[in-house]
Amino acid sequence: MVFSKEFKSNMGKMIAWILVLTILIGLLFALYPMMLDINMKSMFDTFVESLTPNLKLVLGLDESVDYTNLGQYIAFIFQYIAVLVAMFSMQLGGNSLSKEQEYGTIQYLYSNPISRNEIISQKILANILTYILFLFIIIIITFGLSYAIPIDSTMNVDSAISTKDFIIDLVKIFVALLGSGLVYMSIGFFLSSISKSASISDGVSVIFVLITVVLIMAGKVFGSLFFNIIDMLPLEVFKPFRFVVSNFSLMGIGVNIIVIVVFMLLTYLIYNSKDLYY
Incomplete structure (x- = not known):
């Protein structure tokens, strides 16, 4: 009952986010043919080389990306898309519990024979399923857009954009976004357990x-110990490009799994001890 209600209530927001991201991904995809043109690629490389090392890091141009490789190019643009995806994920968790009090539906929930633990568990499962469905649709749309890229036949490009390797790259990007999203969702659930307003949580x-984005930028500029700390943040640990080139940190993944578990446990503890007014 709680599961289906929660899943259905997320559909509107999910569709809205998918529409926004589809437009954004399409616009970024439109730049890909430029990377295949020798003259345009040379201009881009010159521009990047003219930037200071710190500015390159801040703009996310620190990775040695082969922009002519479609899989790596998609991973590169998805490091920016990942910020918006993280917002959506955290909003899913952030308003999950608090909206019941804000909208007055908590009374309906408690009119049924269900415990608080069951409410939390079903909402977590519903939101994870929503997020997985959201990512799956985004990846399918990305795959579809790859066929819409206007590529000149004279350009030197791997013709197999729908091959096994390309699909594997998309799966890696899916896994990376899933990892970072679950971290932010767990933090969102914790926030929702202590909040009474879904709009504030959003x-x-x-x-x-x-x-966290500002902290990552600052860490890359100042470096040293600060850089080691921000390198453990989910947007860095689960950066799509790192997964595509298999350069991810197992320790970073482990730290973030611990973060997920801790915040989920705190959600159960706080919500079970919380006074609910309805």
């Missing part, structure tokens, strides 16, 4: 993700 989710 705003806080956006701000929280933006703060």
